Amino acid sequence: MLRLSKLTDYATVILSFMAKNNERVCAAMELATATGIALPTVSKILKTLVNAKVLISTRGAKGGYLLAAAPDKITVATIISALEGPIAVTECSISQQGCEQAAGCNISGHWNVINRAIYNALESVTLADMIKPQETLIPITSLYRLESQNVSQ
Amino acid sequence: MLRLSKLTDYATVILSFMAKNNERVCAAMELATATGIALPTVSKILKTLVNAKVLISTRGAKGGYLLAAAPDKITVATIISALEGPIAVTECSISQQGCEQAAGCNISGHWNVINRAIYNALESVTLADMIKPQETLIPITSLYRLESQNVSQ
């Protein structure tokens, strides 16, 4: 299914909330309450996002978290790679030395083409896009074509 | 990292081998030997691919597996959805009823746009492409841009 982890999903929810409250420092506790995600989990995600420089943190009383850039400068690709590491579909695309079966495997170049296409798709959507009303963005026909895929499974 | 499961990776290796030996029936045992993947695992993957109609099987002595279509008609999207189910990045994109937090969540439409872009990328590469020599397909510049992403992790 080419799944994103739950934590990444949570991260987009948290960041969307923050983007709507742009320029305001939010404490972890506030974000947990607002999103309904447990505090320790929110906290873990926020720390990761700080390390990836998506957020800036302030310690101490009245501290909290703030977006490190404007919502239209933060892409989905950035968020995903912050939580999951490099955006690539196979192990061998990440480490340059390839897999054990490197000798018999001539297909890594093709995965790179695929990875690049996926990366471009993720790079083209920003946090600002995500908080826009969605009606402007769904071409109904595309949903139908996606669903017809599901049938084969 | 947006990972594909190992089984899917194996499937591409197995199918690539079969594509190179197109029109020849291959037994599971032969494929296991050729790819270095354990027989029970190969067998499991082959069964899945038969169910998804990517392969056709023949039982009994001299039986085995055959591609159900020409290599240039079998896309990577087909292979991936055979093994992993619908190609979508979030749970909520699959079931139409959305997640528990549906009320507060306005972003599913945006995931659909992303899913579609990814699906198109995967649909545009076929098994025939994958067995071509890879030199013809890697634009070096794209690799550099992909690597610069990895740094942030």
Place this chain on the structure above:
DNA sequence: ATAAATAGGACTAAAATAGTCCCCAATGAA
């Protein structure tokens, strides 16, 4: 000082994935 926050990391629990095995069904050949 003290209370309110984040930082870092260890740890546990739960879930998904990978891998194996067994018994059945089909088929071709001796």
Place this chain on the structure above:
DNA sequence: TTCATTGGGGACTATTTTAGTCCTATTTAT
């Protein structure tokens, strides 16, 4: 017609990954 060969289906186990929690240290406003 019997037997070796090959796939079909599914249960089961082990492993790995992911999710989630918790503890202690550090920072800072009041």
